[in-house]
Every structure is written in C-alpha cells, then in structure tokens.
Amino acid sequence: MSGRTAAFTGTVRAAMQPPPCLTATTPVAAAVSAMADARQSSILVVDGEGAAIGIVTEQDVARRITFQVSADTPLSAVMTAPVIGVGPGEPLWRAVGLMRLRRLRHLPVLDAARRPIGMLHRFETYAVASGGLLDLLEALLAEDNEEGFAQTRSAQAGLARSLLDDGVPAADVIGVVSEINLDIHRRCVERALAAAPSPPPVPFTLLVMGSAGRGESFLFPDQDNGLILGERPDELHAAVDAWFIPFAEDLNARLARAGFTLCKGGVMARNPLWRKTLSEWKQQFTLWTERRSPAALLFGDIAFDFRPVWGPAEPAAELRAHLARALALRPAFLAALAAEDAKFAVGLSFWGGFRDDEEGPGRRTDLKLHGLMPLVSSVRLLALREGIEETSTRGRLATLAAAGTISASERSALDAAFGIIVERLLRQQLDDLAAGREAGNLVDTAALAKADRSALRDALKAVATFQKGTRAALTGGL
Template sequence: MKNTISFRVADFIKNYPPFNEIKLKDLEELSQEIKIIYKVRDAVIFDEDEKAHEYFYMVHKGAVALSRNADNEIVDLCDEGDIFGLRPLMANEDYKIGAKAYEESILYAIPISNFKVFTKSREGVSNFLMESFASNTRNPYSVGRKGKLFQESPEISVTPPTNDLLDLQSVNYSKKLVSCAPDATIKAVATNMTKKKVGAMLVLKDKLPSGIITDKDLRNKIATGKFPITARAKDIMSSPVITYPTKMTLAQAQMAMMKSGISHLCLTQDGTPNTEAIGIISKHDIMLELGNNPAVLMKAINRARKLKKIKRIRHSIMSLLKGYLAQNIPLTLISKIITELNDACIKRVINISLNKIDSTPPVKFAWLALGSQGRSEQLLHTDQDNALIFEDVPEDELGNTKKYFIELSKRVTKGLHEIGYEYCPAEMMASNPEWCLSLTEWKERTQHWITNPGKDEVLLSSIFFDYNHTYGNQDLVQQLTAHILSTTQKYPIFFVHLASGALQNPSPSGFFRSFLVEEDGAHKDFFDLKRRALMPLVEGARVLVLSNQVKSINNTAERFEKLAEIEPNNQELFLACSYATKALLKFRTKQGLLHNDSGRFISLDTLSKEEKIKLKRTFKTIKELQELLKIRFKVANLVG
C-alpha cells in the first residue's frame, strides 16, 4: 500500500522544476525521505553563516524570505513551488544568506544525499540547479528579471500611432501548407488548389522548398497553351523560392514583395531554402493586416461620418489588440495605441454630435474620460465614465448654457453606447446634470469632496480624480487640476481617508495565500481580479501621486514609475507595483478576450498552475504596498 503522505508530496513536486525532469516512480521513492516542516511567521529556517543542513527546501504553502547582512535586507521571496538553501548541495559551504518564514508556511525538506543521484543522471536537473544557484533570485520584479511576469517584454518607448508601427506588427501566415512533389501533374496541382481554396502551391523536394506555383503561373503558362495540362510542377514552378524567417513584420513583408515583384512569400525555420517550410504569406494576407494597422484605423476613424462605421472600426481595434497580445508586444505600448484609437473614436462621436446641433457651443468646454479610460487602461469594451466642464458664464446665462451642454452630452453618450460603450449603471456620465458643470461648479464640487471626505465623497473623488482630457479646451482642465492639488495640500486629512478607501478592497488571498473567491451572488466561487488585485494598486497609486503633487500622469503603472523616481528609498517596491499592474491588466485583457467578457471574474479552474503562481506573486507586492499606505497615512489611527 502506498504511503499516502509521500504520494501527495510527489504529486505536488512533480509540477515544479527540477522535479518535473524526474520520473514519477523515482519521485515517489524520493518523497518517502522528504520531511514536512511547519513554520510560523518569522520563524528562522537557517541563519547566515550557519553550518549547512543535510537538506535543501521547497515551499509547499506560504512564503520564505531570504535575507542578507545584519539589517536583515530581504534579497528574495520564495513562493509555492520555489526551492532554496541550495548552497550545501552545490558548493558544500555554510549558508551565505539567511532564511525565515515570511508568513505561516509549510516546507518540504529534501535530503541532499538522496537527491544527488539525480544531479548526475539528469542533465535537466543539474542545469536548473546551476542556473538557480548562479542567479540567486526568484523575485520576478528584481532588476535582472524586470518585465518577465506573464511574458511581459522589456518596455520600449515609442509614440503612438504612426506608420512606424508597421515595423512592429507581425503578419499572420497560413501554417497549413498545401504542397506537392516536383513530378506532380499540373492537373493534380490545379485540382488540389481549387479544392483547398488557395492561390499558391509550394513544391517540396526532400521537405525543402524547391519552387512555388501560383494562380498567375496557371494563367500565364497553362491557360495560354505554353505548357500542356499534363506538364509537371517542376516545369512551370517559379524557382528558386524566395524565403524569409517566420518572425516577419508587416513592413518587411511588403518591402520583400515589392522588391521581388511577387505575390507570395515562403517562410522557413531559419529564413533560407535550406530548412523546412513553416508557412506562406500572400498579398491578400498583407491587405487584411493593413486593415488592422493603427495608422490606417486612425485615418478611417477621422473620415467616419456615421456611428455604424465607427462601431465597425472598433471591432478592428479589438482584432488589433488580440494580435498585439499574441505577439507579446509590451503592454505599455499596447495601452498607448489602443487608448489613442479609443480617444479618436470618442472625439469623432463628439464631432458628429456637434454637427447634429444647429448652434455652436456658447462657450469653451472640455470632455473628460474618467476611470479606466482616464487612466489609459480601458483595453476591453466596458461601460462609459465621463464628465464635461464648460467655461464660467454670468449667473443669468448659466441655465441656458448648461441646457446646451447637457443636450450635447446626451447625444454623445448615446453615440458612445451605439459604438459599443455601455451606459454607466451609476450614471456617472456627462449626460447627468451632476457631471456636466461649469469650471467654478467643478471646483466647488471637488473642494466639497476633499474637505468633507465621507464614504460617498471618497468614492466619487476616486472615480473622478483619474480624469483625462479627451476633447475641447485644455486650459479648463489644467485650472481644475491646479485647484485640486492646491486644495488637497491644505486638507491632508483627505489623504488619510483616500488611503483608508484604498485599503477597503478585499484581500486577494487567505490562509496559506489561497485565492479568496466570492462567497455568494452571480459570481460565487469566482476570483474578482479587479477588486482584489487591480484596484488596490490603482487606488494606492492615486493617493500617493496626489500626496506628492504629481500631475498629468494618470496611468497606474506610469504613476508608480514616477513615484520610484521621487522616492528612491521605495524604488524597488514601486517598480514592482508598476510591473504587477501591467501583468494583471494584461492577464485580465487576455481573459476578457478569451471569454468575451470584461475579464474581471476568473474561474480558477480554467487557470494553469503556472498562471496561479504568477498571480500570487503579484499579491506579495499588493500586501507590501498596503503596509506602506497604512504606515504613511496612519490609517490605523483613523476614527469613524
């Protein structure tokens, strides 16, 4: 009869490197020698310079902090599935860093003497251990690993969107190659091309591309009688085949076709005819991709005269988003491009609405995007949050002026609804008279929120204070921003209430950092990615930038990056927050596209172990940020 405990240990460790390189039968034998250790928070596992143990360790539940020096500087955090304490296994030396339980934890102690045999017999095991020992880190936010979470590439700086983005956009190509041998008859080739509905046939010799036959070849060489239908593929094929590597951008494909005067490109493993063919690109493929190019979409938006046209363009924007995510383009760039296109759609709706009103605006005004759109984080189709500011007018003109802008706002919000933005359930839209005010009225409204920070006022300000100028007069927005920053500095108690509100979001994890899911309602047993993970970061960034008098930066990740500049002592934490924000937003967007919803509520059963671990790693950063907010704004001392 199997040892139930050791069987469970083997079932757990088999999913993580280096144990995934070992046969299950061997793991089950090894697991019988593994000790299970329970540690309370802050319990020492081993100290720096301590004599080496006979074991190295794996985290089963909880987390372990690795620290160095007398100041207990944390150099890394080990999560579920991470191993640590490798020095006695690799170098036969005393420990150079200390380890203690960062929270209540269960550890597996793996005996070095029993494990060593696998380091000699399994190359994958030894390579992993050497890399782990050499890198000395598992923190996904450490300097050497920035941007790796959820395969996020290092960020690049580029201004969106221009024709230069053709150089970033990869073309989709057909991986289902239709091919024939050089001796195949033209009749067979034509029949197969008709059956498969393709415009080109690749001729392969020993699995390598030898030539290509296109519709043009059939017209020019067969239909004209130059060659009989009984001729062979090698007689009419174009050769040699022009080949390129699979990682080809839209611009490169266009240039290659123009340069060679051809309509099809063959893609091979290394880009030469000497390796196996992988795919084929046609001019038709290029034309389809051009339709989803941001520069082309921007022109189409600006030319649109009807809302139906803009709605169709927004579908193309979603296709572009899917393509960028599939290509793993950095989220910072994706957000900028999609935000620019969404803003252009909103501007076009406003222009169309203005044209439908007989009279021109009585005074200057500005349209504000609020919430996720204001933060340039609205990648999916969600509801609309917006507001309108208009220039101050004499008291006797206020009524008619406001009437005009409410009428305009109703047309705009209706138009936004028609192109895919749902109405805000709480009516936080410019069509609501409460969100369509003069500059002075907005100053008074925001001052009331700041000086009387009750629960409702904090909620309203948290939504409104992420506004971004979308259309109209920029100076009105700048005046309001200056007023808000000035007022918050005079009433610092507001930051305490704002920080308190930021800490009200439910924790993402519970005992042993298991995911906390919704206990009732329509989304029972689902994980609320927005409230439990994203919002603590969003709201933490907001209160910190306001308290630091930072203006004109609304994006959460960019706010944290600016905070890292302002506060070098907290640089590591703020950069971790920035990367966690981008990782979570990217994850939510992918989930939303996959399930055709907002991506907010996640069924944990649909996630892989790797995805769950990566999500949990962001929870550490959230917890550290919340601790900073509590200390800095003395939230624990807030009464009532």
C-alpha cells in the same frame, strides 16, 4: 514600446517626411528633375497661398507624362486632384488604415490651411504595422459614424489578441485600446457639434475619468466623462445650460451607440453633477475634500483620474492644480479614501490560495476588484498626496520613484505586478469572447499553468504589501 505598438499610439508627425512642393505652372520636366534630385517618389502641387491642390507621383510620370505630353506641360494638366490628406495630429493607425483602404502610395500631411508639412510613404509607413496587423488596421477604419465606431470597438479584440501574440506587453496593449477609444470620443464630439442647431455659447472641454483617464481601458468599458464649461455671467446660466443639456444627451447617446455603455452610476456629461464651469468644478472638489462623505469618496475615486481629450486643455490643468492644493490643505480626505479603498483586499486567502468570487460551483477570482484596483488606488493615493499630475498607473509609479517616494526596487516590483495582473485580465476577456461569453473580470486561476499561477500569486502579494504600506502612510495606522 515595439514598432507595432507605435503604429497605434503615435501620430503621423513621427512618421512623415518633408514633401517637395512646386506650383501648378511648373513644367513637368522640371518636376521630374526635382523628384530625382530630392530622391522622392512624389511632389505636391500648391497654389499661391501654399495650399495643396494636387499631387504628382512616379506612377503619374510613367502613365501620364513619359511619351504622353511635352516637357513644358504644366503640372496642373497632369496632377491628381483634389488631394487626400491628414492632419499632423491624426493617429498613425488611422492614416495607415486610410492608405490601405484607398490603396494610396502617398498620403500628404496638411496643416489647417491645407499647407503641406509632411508626406507619408506607403513602404515606410507600412513597415511599422507589418504582417497581419495591416488587415486589422483596415478593419478598425470602419465608417465614420457611431455604427462604424462600434465595429471598430469589436475589432479591438482581434487587435489585442494579435498584439499579445506578437509579444507586446499587455500593459501596452490596453494603452493602445485606450488611445483608439479616445479617438472615438473625439469624433463623437465632432458629430454631436455638427448636429447641434448652433455653435456652443461658451468653449468647453471634454474630460474622461476612471480607466479612460488613466489610459488603462480593457475591452468594452462603460462611460465616465464630464464637461468643463467656459465661464458665463449668472444671467446667462439658463441659456447656456439650455444649449448643453441636449448636446450632452446627444454625446452620451452617440458614445453608447459606439459601444461605450452608459455609466450605471451616472458619471456622464448629461448629468449636471458632471457638467460645470471651472469655478463650479473647483467648488465641487473643495466640498468633497471638506465633507469626506461616502459619495465624495466614491466620486473622488473616479473623478481624480480625469484627463482632457477634446477642447482646450488649460481648464483641466488649472483644475488639477486646484485639486492638489485642496488635498494638501485637507490630508484627512486621502486618509479616509485610503481606509475606504482598503476594503478591496487582494484576491488571496489567508493560506495563500486564490479567492473565490464566482457564484455557484465555479471558483474564479475577480482580478479587477481584488488585484488591479487595490494597486491602482494605492498608487493614485500617493500620487495625489505628492501633487503628481500624471494619471496613468505606470507613469505615477515612475514619477513617485523619481521623487524618492518609493524605491526603485519597489517601483520595479509594482510595475511587474501591474503587467501580470493586466495580462491575466486581458487574456481572460479574450478567452471569454472566444467562448461566446461576455468579457468580464473573473479569471480562472485554476486553468493557469503552474508558473503563471505562481507569478500571479507573487504579484498579488506585492500589491497587498504596498496597499498596507500606503494606508499606514496616509492614516498613521499599522
């Protein structure tokens, strides 16, 4: 992963340095000496509990201390307060954007009690996001509300284009887009909680599913989410549900205002089917694997890529373990799912030409439906059969190869196919937006250079072979 990609996918913990700390009564002369000895350009001022209450930088030394005050002046008289800081888990892209927006040279990293645990310095931090990406970081850091989040989502197209042009692989770019989207989800939860009339009656975990759960979102995805609620006595069911019904409605509405359209299939927390206690989720998964109805197969295709993004992660881990046990006991479910997924054939004709999925005179190919999804679903099926917890396609391929389920060469070919299909889809979406069209999944294969068409054709052939092999492995068919 390139340094520029790391600016968006990493946290501030990876970029911070140890911060020198002194008390408010420390004389400025001692503070200047401490800065020189530590070869640092700033010092944090802390109170008796160790919490940050101010900051003194080399610019303060030049403007407020040198020839201005006596050597025994306490730091409290010259420090800048209050301290603007971020938490160690804050995405690095937000921290860089905040420094850029506030024109900060130093940004303290503080724990929950506001005790300093690190410091970000502008020069070193900007180095991971040099060039034009700095402007994009500032554009991405819109106002901290749903309307600002929608602007952030719009700015993602510019970010994606810049990263692609910088040589970042498209598979990494959609990972960056996904991480920013998950950050927006978390902030929408926080705002919905702040707007609620009371704290939640039980703990809960927000799950994202589908492409969000895999970390493979393209531009402008819709919502696929649900809640795992904490257990409650039966007699409190009505009271707990009475709190979560308006909360879930508000959360989904906030996400919609932030640019995540409502799921047409209703896979959202406001739908009771996707808002349950852990025991109810387990029962639901068991029921799906037992009945193997068309609805169960459809829901499984979406839900089994679930990933926790807010709240305690333990319920999601326990649900993942339960799913592995349920599928091991009922392998017929995966066989039925393989047969269902096989209906989505790759976008090649019998003679090797590209499939025509466009209505009217056009001849564009739906590379999501007839390229990406056959690969994603086939990899998912094998990962579920093996009880693999990883949800991303590339992560699943790596784990399957490490376990010997697929060969190293097969993993390499499928990794390459994934990257080629993702790049064609993402570039087509960017071209659609540039032309004033809605970003879609129909790719103009005729407009591709000959080498790109050949590479795409080979990628789809590799997916078709893998899809047939997976179906045979799971169903016993040829």
